[in-house]
């Protein structure tokens with residue numbers, strides 16, 4: 157049983173003042189009922205607005221893009237009220253069908269929406285455990301003909317809750333053998349903390365950490 161516990165972690169290493177975000181990381185997305193108002197707030201606070209509000213190219217959603225002080229891109233998406241404003245993590249993939257199959261088979265995600273934009277030479281697969289308006293989704297983006305991206309040293313991982321990191325890790329191992337990727341940390345408790353995790357790379361090299369649901373909730377107590 158997987159579920160996405162949505163939280164947002166920014167880490168820093170002592171003495172390191174800048175990182176390389178690479179070309180593969182796309183954006184985080186935040187939904188808001190008024191993109192223009194949010195953009196003006198960002199601008200008024202000295203933020204970097206990189207794309208003014210307006211319909212997405214080839215679609216109808218009203219979006220904007222801003223960057224945080226470290227250069228991470230945030231897409232602002234105009235939507236109605238939602239229980240989860242942090243609504244997307246966009247990662248680029250060199251093989252969309254392989255990536256979709258990986259997240260379906262290894263993590264039990266569903267393909268919620270496939271968006272074809274041949275006029276802009278890209279395709280998107282929205283993956284998740286519930287509808288897009290209810291929870292955060294993994295937005296996998298394939299640009300025609302682009303099979304490799306740099307990962308940089310900034311973006312680290314997504315974390316997903318599971319009831320059994322050992323069983324989940326065994327499933328990931330089987331799918332790694334079929335589709336690629338690898339386990340980077342065997343299932344087991346974190347020293348000192350005791351929280352059980354397992355971590356792995358998907359076929360594109362994107363890292364996921366699976367966290368024991370009960371252990372994680374204990375951490376929050």
Ligand SMILES: C[C@@H](O)C(=O)SC[C@H](NC(=O)CC[C@H](N)C(=O)O)C(=O)NCC(=O)O
Nearest residue numbers: 182207211212213219248271278280297299
């Ligand atoms: C599906 C919906 O959530 C979107 O917002 S898609 C946004 C769109 N994405 C891309 O163009 C992806 C391909 C691009 N080459 C990339 O790798 O990022 C986007 O960013 N549109 C920009 C715009 O101004 O509309």
